[in-house]
Amino acid sequence: MEKITVLLGDRSYPITIAANLFDDPTSFWPLKPGDRVMLVTNETLAPLYLNNVRLILEQADIRVDTRILPDGEQYKSLEVLNQVFTALLEGSHGRDTTLVALGGGVIGDMTGFAAASYQRGVRFIQLPTTLLSQVDSSVGGKTGVNHPLGKNMIGAFHQPASVVIDLNCLNTLSARELASGLAEVIKYGIILDGDFFDWLEINLNALLALDSAAMAWCIRRCCELKADVVAADEREGGQRALLNLGHTFGHAIEAHMGYGNWLHGEAVAAGMVMAARTAERLGQFTSVQTARIIDLLKRAGLPTNGPSEMRAEDYLPHMLRDKKVLAGELRLVLPISIGAAQVQSGVAHDIVLAAIEKCIVNPTF
């Protein structure tokens, strides 16, 4: 079992990583007998895990209500969030209830925001079931929903009481979802840890084969890297913004294509190549380094170009609505080596456009 702690003063919390955790009631710390729980999951995951988790909790004398939401990024909305509030109120849940998020990033973000907002804040526990949510969204307390005009535009910082990662969940992931998670894994190597990037180049096939030792170490390392960043910068004043490498480009892809058509990690993968190309044009990154990134992303089964439906000009309006925009000025996370990145303001729009252009496969050529 791997166990780390996210250090945030009186909001510190543990992340536990192992197989078969969902079969052990002690995994679900800090729940105790007599507690009430609202277990939130989606239609796809419910048949796989819901009864098992509910049973384990009920055997530990915890009173469990459940709410099953529709599956998909397009349902990460205020309207669907309100279904969780309705379920909580219909069940007369008080301030002492605990919300448990059983699912990927969408379920985790929505359940977390529901916990942040229900009666101005109740406890919640993350049970992330996808690689993407295990290495990224379940750590750090960012919660929220989308708005038709922008992704993750409505939300709160609300830390979980604990995160429980059962490696068995990865067995039911599709190849595409696994690859989407690997995009965020590779991101950590690029922005924070060149040695980890080297390790990924050597061990990628083991990860794709779901080798449990490799996967446990990989998830632990990503959570550690993210936990360090979050501990240093909980509310994204500075260093935390580095975690958004590729995301400003990627959000433009997700928004333009309609949420859910490109998976988050797929959009981030293409976005990271666009960021690398931008860094190249600024003279701070080499095409050889970009080639290493492209190679690793391709081996993971990820796209390294934007969708053929989008022209370079289609990106900017979306990018200028990004949360990192200050006073109308585009701010981008750009790599400076394999293992280091920085936030850069005022990058000229024509440089960004040219970098995106290089990542467009034009179907007419």
Next chain:
Amino acid sequence: MEKITVLLGDRSYPITIAANLFDDPTSFWPLKPGDRVMLVTNETLAPLYLNNVRLILEQADIRVDTRILPDGEQYKSLEVLNQVFTALLEGSHGRDTTLVALGGGVIGDMTGFAAASYQRGVRFIQLPTTLLSQVDSSVGGKTGVNHPLGKNMIGAFHQPASVVIDLNCLNTLSARELASGLAEVIKYGIILDGDFFDWLEINLNALLALDSAAMAWCIRRCCELKADVVAADEREGGQRALLNLGHTFGHAIEAHMGYGNWLHGEAVAAGMVMAARTAERLGQFTSVQTARIIDLLKRAGLPTNGPSEMRAEDYLPHMLRDKKVLAGELRLVLPISIGAAQVQSGVAHDIVLAAIEKCIVNPTF
């Protein structure tokens, strides 16, 4: 000019109280030239104040967008809140924007929650225009919206950057709204400050006549009392709950009658009498003390009985959904003297029912 500071560490903020503040751009600290603002108000207040405030801000080189919401507690909903998010996104407002709430409690609560949630938190300034919001909801950082199944059930703790109280706003209040504010004023005397209650008995007529010296001192004293409580207990672990005297009963009235039909202060006034009657039955309060409360409320033009449409049994289901309910047990704020109150758990339902019964005017008798 009266000025106090709510002490909350790095979230401390000033409250300024005087006439004509909206005519002075320096009132709107910490706004500075170049800042962007989303000014949120309602249809009733817009013709009275909106152009004036916008002009003053624009003369100070601040870029002002506005959003006018429908007027009324029934619009304090997630749906209307979403209109604010839409306006912010359509205007490409970034994390550096400031939301300004120009209005009473509904506008303040919704704008504050919008500020708490937009891009996971932006700055906001309160310009409370009703006595109720000046002495109560604009101080302390409670923000939120209603759910059809419960009032203020969705929200956040989010402190304003400053509160600016222009006494001129009181000149346009209806007598009923003024009285509603006085209910909360009287509440502070009952729960925290017997000397202030005495002062109110002497000066109530001056307040009803909007005597500006009396009103400025009254608002200052209420803000001070509330600020002290909030500074000691920002997230309502203990002492802050005292501010809810009469509110558990009052919320039941508001919910049963439909939001907006009884004003908040009217419901709280009747609720405070019910709390006093409950305390009497528990032997901790005298009928003479209750009579002083009833007398002062009546002089202020406030109801001291519940609505004739409600039977005592109609209250409990609403009261058991109150946020103060823990593990299904009713917790009530009850007075122990004029100037002191406490939170009490496990009060027998029949005592509460009998106390409510005493505050019901049965139209058939």
